[in-house]
Amino acid sequence: MILSVFVLGTTAMFGQGIFDKSKVSGSFQVDGNYYWEDEGIGITQEDINGNKFGGYGFGKVQYQLGNFTAGIRFESYQIFKMTGLPTELNGMGLANYFATYDNGTIGVTVGDIYDQFGNGLIFRTYEEWTLGFDNALRGIRAVFRPTEGVTIKGLYGKQRLYWESYDDHGLVRGIDGEWDLNQSIKAWNNAKLHATLGASFVSKHEDESTHEEGGISYNMPKNVGAYAGRMNLGYGRFGFSAEYARKINDPSAFNNWIYRDGQELLASLSYSQKGLGIVLQAKRVDNMSFKSKRTETENKLDIGFIPPLNYTHTHSLPSMFSYATQPMGEMGIQLQVNYTIPKKTALGGKYGTKLAFNYSQVNDIKRDSILVNGVNTLNMMGTKGYDSPFFAIGDKMFYRDFNFEIDKKISKDWHLTLMYINLYYDMETIEGHPNAEPVKAHFAFGEVIYKVNKKHSVRLELQHMWDNVSQNQEIDPTYEENYIKRGNWFAFLLEYTIAPKWFISVADKYNYGNPIADNRDHYITGSFGYIKDQTRIAISGGRQSQGLVCVGGVCREVPASSGVQLTVTTSF
Amino acid sequence: MKKLFAFLLFGFLFFGLNAQNKSDLPNITLKNLDGESINVAEINNDGKPFVMTFWATWCGPCVKEHNALTEVYDDWVEETGIKIFSVSIDDARSTAKIKPFVDGKGWPFEILLDVNSELKRAMNVSNPPHTFLFDGDGKIVWQHTGYLDGGEEDLYEEILKISK
Numbered sequence: 001m002i003l004s005v006f007v008l009g010t011t012a013m014f015g016q017g018i019f020d021k022s023k024v025s026g027s028f029q030v031d032g033n034y035y036w037e038d039e040g041i042g043i044t045q046e047d048i049n050g051n052k053f054g055g056y057g058f059g060k061v062q063y064q065l066g067n068f069t070a071g072i073r074f075e076s077y078q079i080f081k082m083t084g085l086p087t088e089l090n091g092m093g094l095a096n097y098f099a100t101y102d103n104g105t106i107g108v109t110v111g112d113i114y115d116q117f118g119n120g121l122i123f124r125t126y127e128e129w130t131l132g133f134d135n136a137l138r139g140i141r142a143v144f145r146p147t148e149g150v151t152i153k154g155l156y157g158k159q160r161l162y163w164e165s166y167d168d169h170g171l172v173r174g175i176d177g178e179w180d181l182n183q184s185i186k187a188w189n190n191a192k193l194h195a196t197l198g199a200s201f202v203s204k205h206e207d208e209s210t211h212e213e214g215g216i217s218y219n220m221p222k223n224v225g226a227y228a229g230r231m232n233l234g235y236g237r238f239g240f241s242a243e244y245a246r247k248i249n250d251p252s253a254f255n256n257w258i259y260r261d262g263q264e265l266l267a268s269l270s271y272s273q274k275g276l277g278i279v280l281q282a283k284r285v286d287n288m289s290f291k292s293k294r295t296e297t298e299n300k301l302d303i304g305f306i307p308p309l310n311y312t313h314t315h316s317l318p319s320m321f322s323y324a325t326q327p328m329g330e331m332g333i334q335l336q337v338n339y340t341i342p343k344k345t346a347l348g349g350k351y352g353t354k355l356a357f358n359y360s361q362v363n364d365i366k367r368d369s370i371l372v373n374g375v376n377t378l379n380m381m382g383t384k385g386y387d388s389p390f391f392a393i394g395d396k397m398f399y400r401d402f403n404f405e406i407d408k409k410i411s412k413d414w415h416l417t418l419m420y421i422n423l424y425y426d427m428e429t430i431e432g433h434p435n436a437e438p439v440k441a442h443f444a445f446g447e448v449i450y451k452v453n454k455k456h457s458v459r460l461e462l463q464h465m466w467d468n469v470s471q472n473q474e475i476d477p478t479y480e481e482n483y484i485k486r487g488n489w490f491a492f493l494l495e496y497t498i499a500p501k502w503f504i505s506v507a508d509k510y511n512y513g514n515p516i517a518d519n520r521d522h523y524i525t526g527s528f529g530y531i532k533d534q535t536r537i538a539i540s541g542g543r544q545s546q547g548l549v550c551v552g553g554v555c556r557e558v559p560a561s562s563g564v565q566l567t568v569t570t571s572f
Numbered sequence: 573m574k575k576l577f578a579f580l581l582f583g584f585l586f587f588g589l590n591a592q593n594k595s596d597l598p599n600i601t602l603k604n605l606d607g608e609s610i611n612v613a614e615i616n617n618d619g620k621p622f623v624m625t626f627w628a629t630w631c632g633p634c635v636k637e638h639n640a641l642t643e644v645y646d647d648w649v650e651e652t653g654i655k656i657f658s659v660s661i662d663d664a665r666s667t668a669k670i671k672p673f674v675d676g677k678g679w680p681f682e683i684l685l686d687v688n689s690e691l692k693r694a695m696n697v698s699n700p701p702h703t704f705l706f707d708g709d710g711k712i713v714w715q716h717t718g719y720l721d722g723g724e725e726d727l728y729e730e731i732l733k734i735s736k
């Protein structure tokens with residue numbers, strides 16, 4: 001139906017001879033996997049279960065004519081556990097479609113909407129295909145910009161979860177306003193102080209007014225409201241931003257059906273000048289899981305987004321221990337300093353030296369029990385759950401990261417990067433493995449790039465991880481899961497590239513210090529790729545270790561696998 | 573829902589006919605590092621070619637590409653008058669960090685914050701880094717995904733082709 005309208009519309013325009021004013025664009029991505037059994041890392045014929053081939057693909061087409069834009073996205077998945085994406089995605093169809101008219105003053109979108117209010121604390125819809133995550137809002141959105149510097153948005157709809165029927169999901173309604181004082185007040189146009197204020201309100205509606213749990217029926221709020229206010233100040237080299245959000249009681253499977261209000265604060269202070277940037281951030285999250293279906297327990301149907309405040313590690317060893325935000329409660333701080341030692345100084349050398357320092361720490365919040373008729377109701381279903389003083393930090397540390405990086409171009413042909421990382425990672429909380437020993441580890445990373453000539457380069461990456469996990473202990477077979485990636489690791493990567501088109505690499509990760517002898521495995525992989533303009537074709541093969549894939553603090557467990565993968569992306 | 577959608581689609585198509593976009597850049601408003609709103613469709617370089625590149629703080633090759641472009645930027649500007657617009661697709665976790673990050677690294681580009689990947693989707697970018705070269709009228713003349721050491725040379729060859 002929609003397609004036919006689309007085609008009809010396009011044909012009509014051919015008739016009018018204005019085809020040259022319109023524009024069609026799009027992109028494709030195809031991933032194909034072939035798996036084999038690998039006794040070494042415990043993958044048997046049974047795990048593969050006849051599913052040797054898996055794959056998925058997306059195709060997107062967009063049409064633009066002046067102020068009008070429309071698009072569709074087709075998705076197809078034939079995946080199983082080893083692919084690492086949620087198998088509920090299996091199937092195919094038109095997953096996303098939208099049409100937008102926006103003339104600068106008024107904008108209307110119908111269909112699937114991606115948007116964010118402020119930092120997204122109470123509303124953010126986005127897609128992240130590497131996680132198989134898409135919570136697009138199917139509905140309608142209106143944007144109104146009455147005067148320069150003022151934006152008002154309203155939206156209404158239901159969120160996507162895989163291929164599930166939208167009827168089962170709660171209704172989400174939201175309004176957001178943002179006011180840029182400098183842009184809207186003429187006298188302040190060139191003021192040194194730059195100020196932006198914003199506020200939003202989001203409400204979700206679910207039809208059921210009761211929930212049965214353990215033989216007791218609890219009354220549920222049909223409508224749950226959340227509101228947030230934010231400001232952004234800039235004064236010369238200084239910047240300050242803060243957002244505070246609050247949500248009324250929203251008992252859910254995620255918070256064990258407690259009736260406590262939720263709240264969240266995110267604040268940043270920064271200083272920067274050419275060559276030096278410093279930012280200090282702090283946040284507090286208390287009972288802020290906000291989903292459009294109260295029975296969901298995983299990263300599904302989230303309405304709000306809790307930004308993690310920690311460094312995103314990209315090197316293969318530290319990234320196995322990525323932090324996942326804890327919506328039930330966390331307090332975190334982060335300090336990041338970037339400094340470039342200028343060129344032509346003693347320490348800077350001919351090309352300058354780039355330094356980066358990062359410290360982040362996340363703790364639990366403090367929870368005090370509430371006594372009801374002399375009964376301790378801490379986290380008890382159907383109660384307020386707990387009291388929590390706003391500025392009190394909980395004793396339990398979830399994550400701490402301290403790292404330092406030196407990035408130096410030594411000569412025309414040589415480039416060196418060194419990094420040290422000190423990590424504390426509470427595996428029990430972050431991965432949900434009961435009784436897991438926290439990871440207290442050091443990492444060293446070194447990378448050397450040698451330019452053979454203008455376009456040919458060799459890159460060698462070496463990493464080591466020292467994990468303090470107890471060795472020589474009797475390991476209870478029930479908790480073997482907790483030791484899968486523990487102990488010391490060594491990793492290397494060797495890559496040869498011919499810019500801008502070719503790359504080939506071989507890499508190994510070796511868990512030589514695992515407390516369980518059977519786990520001391522090599523994970524050897526090779527990849528080869530070709531890039532031509534906007535088309536990229538890559539083949540990689542080998543062993544994939546079990547671990548978490550995390551993007552933006554949202555993580556997904558990926559099982560170990562052995563096989564080859566072909567990825568093709570292109571756009572037009 | 574579907575009927576409403578189809579109906580509005582017709583309506584929009586009709587309205588859409590009245591306007592036209594000269595450039596290949598979509599009508600999307602993003603913020604710059606000073607918190608000012610910038611309409612992407614109005615981006616230009618006074619009739620000269622310009623580059624738009626998508627990156628993220630967590631993307632290693634992107635940071636390498638930006639460092640490499642920083643080194644050659646002054647020469648390129650002098651020789652061709654090119655301008656580089658650099659679009660960060662970092663989400664809210666890093667919004668406040670971009671300015672200190674960029675300043676600390678000494679990058680001289682015009683930075684835009686695409687916090688919810690709106691422009692990234694509209695420009696059909698799958699993975700960063702992704703670099704576009706626009707001619708003086710804002711038409712895409714070349715694009716490239718990924719960055720390999722020395723890749724900036726290739727971009728410069730393309731810039732030279734259209735700079736007179």
